[in-house]
Amino acid sequence: MWMHATCFLDFNIPVATPFLFMLRPRSGWQQWVGREQYVLTPSVPAVEFTDPFGNLCQRLVAPPGQFSVHTSVDIESADFSDTAPGAPFVEVQLLPDETLPFLLPSRYCESDRFSQMASSIVAGWAPGYDQCAAIVDYIRRTTQYTPGAGQEIISACEVNQRSQAVCRDMAHLGIACCRALSIPARMVVGYLEKLQPMDLHAWFEAYVGGRWYTFDPTQDDLQGGRVAIAYGRDAADVAIYTQFGDPVELLGMEVTVERMAAPSY
Amino acid sequence: MWMHATCFLDFNIPVATPFLFMLRPRSGWQQWVGREQYVLTPSVPAVEFTDPFGNLCQRLVAPPGQFSVHTSVDIESADFSDTAPGAPFVEVQLLPDETLPFLLPSRYCESDRFSQMASSIVAGWAPGYDQCAAIVDYIRRTTQYTPGAGQEIISACEVNQRSQAVCRDMAHLGIACCRALSIPARMVVGYLEKLQPMDLHAWFEAYVGGRWYTFDPTQDDLQGGRVAIAYGRDAADVAIYTQFGDPVELLGMEVTVERMAAPSY
Amino acid sequence: MWMHATCFLDFNIPVATPFLFMLRPRSGWQQWVGREQYVLTPSVPAVEFTDPFGNLCQRLVAPPGQFSVHTSVDIESADFSDTAPGAPFVEVQLLPDETLPFLLPSRYCESDRFSQMASSIVAGWAPGYDQCAAIVDYIRRTTQYTPGAGQEIISACEVNQRSQAVCRDMAHLGIACCRALSIPARMVVGYLEKLQPMDLHAWFEAYVGGRWYTFDPTQDDLQGGRVAIAYGRDAADVAIYTQFGDPVELLGMEVTVERMAAPSY
């Protein structure tokens, strides 16, 4: 299906402030960028680099005053996310090299402290996909998805002590549990069609059965309509913007996602 | 300045044929992509990867029948390409690691066979930028830029035996001479405003004085209006398309470049 | 100076267990490997890959029974680590791309929670090297270096609540504070001559004045005699071994470092 997604960020900048943005979705094996726009107002010099996870990152210095970033994308994405009940666990020695960093604990996913909890959640399930599904199911049952409840980014350990969480928190918990079972897991930030309320979204992917599969503890079923903007170990790696120096004010943020007809520009 | 550039390729495909395309300009330190479109007709699954030079490459299988690729970009680029007469040669031991592959001979730049010729061309010039300028000047004097004269890609050695050449050939000769003097040099494929006749263009960059500088043997002065699409060692690395299997027919190709007002999408 | 360093690890393996080792020092701009040995007993198939930080990592499956790894290296290293009081802070927009991941918070360095503490520690110091030195000085004054006190890896936030710490903990605290000030900081694991008691060691590097400088909160002065084995964001990235599946028993570990004459093999 084709989707048109937009993200608008509006800042009040007191003094010239360096920023990193991560707002350019890439064409990958599950999505194809047909059209893309990226507008800085006012226009300032910006450079782009590829981070260690393959994300395109934009570096710039925001000038004092009002500063806004407006991105949009027309993108073709899968109608449904693949599922694979029964897909087997991949023995660590057989994992591709590039998946190994996603086995290590990270800022918001202290997988080193989740061995016991993860083992208990997946007791009785076959190693692999079904374990991931059991983890997602557990998170859904024990945590109430509460958009807007997350001012501060909290880690999987902290999430675990609460009953309400945002998408990011639930992804962190899922990732921490998968890694504790030696299943590579990574964070995805992106757009999701029909999200209520509309916002940027976060979910995770786990590597089982020889490929990455999508898991989303916030959704009852794995509908498609997903656009991946960035991949990383957790929210620290995939912040859509990272700002250095004194905090600046985010005046507003607006996200839209709509289905569209196949373009014929 | 802002430019709107388009490239249209139209193929007749007898049997399903794998392709690599390199048609997505990246934002870099000299250009910023404001809008970009990439349309495949008919629409087919495509994946994208980053090659060892940082270029975004698109992989797909073109289906039998007529197949076309239509890309366009709104891009902000420098009004003038920087020049730096007198910029010094960088001793090989001080070159950044990532410039070293651009010292080695490559398919169309047999720099290992140009030591004598390069030394003779730059006799009397200060090592560095001025040597590169002397090489470009030599190529301009001895080779007649003849757009359309190049059906087949020929190497610097072969170019050297002819008096007429296309932009690609002249870049290959310049690169081979620079490398023969231990100056890293790389090929650029891209758009150039006001090129006559309009087409995709090729030029080269040399690393002197601590950064890459633009050189273009086909142009009398280094006006701006350049959009880099891909970087590589020579034409083998930066083909805008590489096709595998039996040759397919390119029915048509059209390139446009126009200056535009700063966009306000 | 030339040094001979060895590391011996001895395990009791109940069931075949996948391991990642990081025990091969690389020649870099501050050290040169003259001889190196890496022996697995019993000998088992092992493969090596380069992780995203450039470390050489060894993958293998340890067979049931006693399993040992014995590495040694003859290496030339600096007599003194460079210091640079007054070296300036590098504005974020001028940092090399590859230093940026070392600005982000990581598993054991929650730099996002250290802004206030870091600012207060460096109050009155010039941005850059002197701030790093002030941070190291603070850690030295407030934390008692207590080799052997660290069974479990704890994070900078946790370190901060204790008065005793191991080298790894003190490095984590230093890194967290540097990053909170927008100074890239990274963990180093390696050998240090004359360490008391002898063991593997951890310290950190900060990027100021255009390069990485060594900082070691556990040592009163920055003597040389250092051999870097691995670099990363924190202890999660540079574990000398990471073991998957049920925990195995480390029967013994022995580290030696001695000065040696320049080799003439």
Added chain:
Amino acid sequence: MWMHATCFLDFNIPVATPFLFMLRPRSGWQQWVGREQYVLTPSVPAVEFTDPFGNLCQRLVAPPGQFSVHTSVDIESADFSDTAPGAPFVEVQLLPDETLPFLLPSRYCESDRFSQMASSIVAGWAPGYDQCAAIVDYIRRTTQYTPGAGQEIISACEVNQRSQAVCRDMAHLGIACCRALSIPARMVVGYLEKLQPMDLHAWFEAYVGGRWYTFDPTQDDLQGGRVAIAYGRDAADVAIYTQFGDPVELLGMEVTVERMAAPSY
């Protein structure tokens, strides 16, 4: 099997000369480095980096006078190189991204000019491994392996016009033909046990049936006893040394390879 291999290079350096060396074999999935030595006489500062193909490269400036490099390695390698008659051709669209650069023509492998010749050689053979074997067989029949016949590096096109060739030439011809058939092929430089006369050796690998396989047109059967030192597209990428500036004199070179017992250092 375990092997002890050494390489000794002795130069007469008139003026300080920058060098790139590629003389440190890596542990990979087919070989394990047990001990390694790398001695520069006189000792000079050297740095190491990883090139785009994963090879470890050493950079240094050789001082005026006699300068020598002495490397040795104890390495475990396969007793036999795998063969796989019948292993199928991998469709280009299914090739891993990292194999694609090995489909392009390169300095000494002008695969763009070998379509006809390659097709004619493999006529009647099943696409994949058997085509590669037919190419190797053809080279063996038509070219006489003549160690010492190659002062200058020549390209596949040039090799093709001669009846005598060195290992490097024969590898270039094999690679050019494979690539012309859309089979990724890469050059390997290394040691081979029992080579007559003993010297460094070159062969190639082709990607068929989902992995790289060894091919060596100079040997009648694919015995083992191989140590890979470097991988690349052709001899330009894997020169064991590249020297910049005025040519220096290689006073001597000596290579040894011996089988050894499993080490117990």
